[in-house]
Amino acid sequence: MSAETVIAVAATVVALGSLWVSWAQTRATRLHNRQSVRPLLRIRRIRRIRQDDRVGLKIVNAGLGPAVVTRSAALLDGEVAGEWNREVKPALFAPGLWPKTYSLRAGSVVLAGQETFLVLLESDGTDANGSDRLGEFWALIDRRLVIEVEYESLYGGEGFSVSSATPGGS
Numbered sequence: 271m272s273a274e275t276v277i278a279v280a281a282t283v284v285a286l287g288s289l290w291v292s293w294a295q296t297r298a299t300r301l302h303n304r305q306s307v308r309p310l311l312r313i314r315r316i317r318r319i320r321q322d323d324r325v326g327l328k329i330v331n332a333g334l335g336p337a338v339v340t341r342s343a344a345l346l347d348g349e350v351a352g353e354w355n356r357e358v359k360p361a362l363f364a365p366g367l368w369p370k371t372y373s374l375r376a377g378s379v380v381l382a383g384q385e386t387f388l389v390l391l392e393s394d395g396t397d398a399n400g401s402d403r404l405g406e407f408w409a410l411i412d413r414r415l416v417i418e419v420e421y422e423s424l425y426g427g428e429g430f431s432v433s434s435a436t437p438g439g440s
Contacts, residue, residue, distance in 0.1 A: 306334055306335070307334055307335030307336075307423050307424055307425070308333050308334060308335055308423050308428075309331050309333035309334075309335050309336060309337030309380070309382065309421060309422075309423055309430070310331065310332045310333030310337075311329060311330070311331055311332075311333070311337050311380060311419060311421055311430070311432045312329070312330050312332055312432060313327055313328070313329050313330075313388070313417065313419075313432055313433070313434040314327070314328045314329075314330060315327060315411070315412065315434070316328055316387075316390075317408055317412075323392060323393035323404060324390060324391070324392045324393070324404075325390070325391050325404045325407050325408045325411070326369065326387045326388070326389050326390035326391060326411070327387065327388045327389050327390075327411055327417060327434055328385055328386065328387050328388065328390075329372075329374075329380060329385070329386060329387075329388050329419070329432075330384075330385045331380045331381060331382055331383060331384050331385075333382060334382055335382055335423050335424060336379050336380065336381050336382055336423075336424060337379065337380040337421040337422070337423070337430070338377070338378075338379055338421060338422050338423070338424065338426070339374050339375065339376060339377065339378040339379070339380070339419060339420070339421050340376055340420045340421060340422055340429075341353075341376055341418075341419075341420040342354035342355075342374040342375070342376075342417070342418065342419045342420070343417070343418045344358050344361075344362060344415065344416070344417055345415070345416040345417075345418070346361070346362055346414055346415055346416075347414050348416075353375065353376075354373060354374050354388065354417055354419070355373040355374070355375055356371065356373055359371060362415060363410075366403065367391065367403065367406065367407050367410065369389050369390055369391040369407065370387065370389070370390045370391075370392075371388065371389050371390075372386050372387060372388050372389075374388070374419055380421070388417055388434075389411060389415075389417075391403070391404060391407045411434075415434070416433060416434050416435040417433070417434045418431065418432070418433045418434075418435075419431065419432050419433075
């Protein structure tokens with residue numbers, strides 16, 4: 271074998287090795303970029319009776335990027351009541367238990383680090399039965415009401431979800 275042939279084969283091997291390293295590095299960079307903007311939604315139960323008299327469910331984005339909501343649902347006693355928005359309130363809450371709510375429609379965005387109550391009932395301190403109302407409301411959101419949220423990152427297509435019924439959601 272001539273020296274020219276050996277040099278040509280070595281150059282080809284080096285070029286193929288360089289191409290493989292470049293491809294692997296590009297793939298790793300893309301994966302890193304996707305993970306660096308991954309949202310992580312959690313739903314927490316808040317029960318503070320006799321402290322600041324408030325009961326509710328709070329959604330928190332503990333991830334590094336914004337969460338784009340693709341679907342939300344409210345379930346009462348296992349039955350789907352509808353999308354988690356203002357229109358579903360009459361189906362879920364009695365007039366005496368009319369809480370503040372925050373809608374999550376498809377396309378809504380929960381920013382990185384954002385915390386907001388999905389549903390919140392506060393006692394104004396003037397109601398003698400305030401703790402009874404809060405206790406009744408707590409029983410509703412703790413045992414009967416489930417809020418499910420499906421979301422994705424800015425890249426899309428991941429199909430992440432969180433539910434107020436799951437251990438990660440409490």
